[in-house]
Amino acid sequence: MRIIQASEVEALIKQLILDAEFNIGDDIRSALQTALLRETTAPARLALEQILENQRIAASEQTPLCQDTGMIVVFAYLGQDVHIDGGFEEAIQSGARSAFHEGYLRASVVADPLFDRINTRDNSPAIIHLRLLPDDDNLRLLVIPKGFGSENMSAIRMFPPSAGRDGVVDFIVDTVRRAGSKPCPPTIIGVGIGGTFEQCAQIAKLATARRVGSINPDERYAALESECLERVNALGIGPAGYGGITTALAVHISCVPTHIAGMPVAVNIVCHASRHSEGSL
Ligand code: SF4
Incomplete structure (x- = not known):
């Protein structure tokens, strides 16, 4: 049985959220560059150039790629041979809250979806999908901040x-x-x-x-x-x-x-x- 501290989960979630918010994947950047080579009209080319320039600025200044920093979706794959020492879900929520405060990300979540629609002010809660994996002693986390x-x-x-x-x-x-x-x-x-x-x-x-x-x-x-x-x-x-x-x-x-x-x-x-x-x- 491997023990992972809840504080490690919290720190990793924060790091993954900030990484996702500031840095676009090289596969997406490269697909956009290819699209720029293929587009022939000025408006389409201008839009792609601005998207690529925005990505460059976000990465170099470590600022969000978009004002809509999204609702945080977490896919967690937890090996059955792991024990999390501390609250697992709270570690994820706490890591998500820290990322939003430290990264100056926009608070985009309302507590009640229909009536009050009052902002939770820290982008909580993150949505968690958890799967248990047999014969495994690792925890793998995939974070997707989803703009609406x-x-x-x-x-x-x-x-x-x-x-x-x-x-x-x-x-x-x-x-x-x-x-x-x-x-x-x-x-x-x-x-x-x-x-x-x-x-x-x-x-x-x-x-x-x-x-x-x-x-x-x-x-x-x-x-x-x-x-x-x-x-x-x-x-x-x-x-x-x-x-x-x-x-x-x-x-x-x-x-x-x-x-x-x-x-x-x-x-x-x-x-x-x-x-x-x-x-x-
Ligand atoms: S869909 Fe939302 S998150 Fe995506 S670029 Fe547009 S405003 Fe930004």
Whole structure:
């Protein structure tokens, strides 16, 4: 049995949040640079240049990539052979609060979603998804600060199995079409297929954090991703909605087993400030 102190979890969460908020992944930066080489119209090129310049400034000055510093989503993978000495969930919440205070991140969370909508003032609570892993004595944490310009444009639908491949592709493309410029394109489209209502949405979010440029190991889904990306980029929404051929940088599809009577599909859109950071103890 390995012992990890709750204070170590707290420190790691804080570090991962600040890293994600200030530094964009090299895969996303490189995809944006490639898009800049391919775009031919002045407005699309200008939008991409400004996005890249913003990323350079954020990294060099260690300031947030965007004013919407998002709601913190944490995927925690805890080995069953680990004992956390202290409160695990409180360590995550406390690390998240510290990151928001020390990094001067915007407090973006309200306690009651419908009536009072009073700001919690420290961006708490973070959302925690925890999985236990057998034969493992590590803790792995993936942090995704999620802005709501893009979260608001995400969608889920409970399809019958007869909707088939074409139904899935049309739903993905239609979700991006309806979103227009609101999710701050170029986006990354995370798609979950299968599971139940909530699992489908969860794997869609996880899919957004997959490395841009990586290929789906299942050939059928790899082909589906390419087709969706091509159709999404043919919509002409373009960088920042100024028109062009880069509405999305990637479509990432994740799937899990589902019930014989259904085929849930979730589309989680992430903006060009696709922030995530990973670490382990
Ligand atoms: S969608 Fe992304 S880039 Fe746009 S305001 Fe929200 S966090 Fe910022």
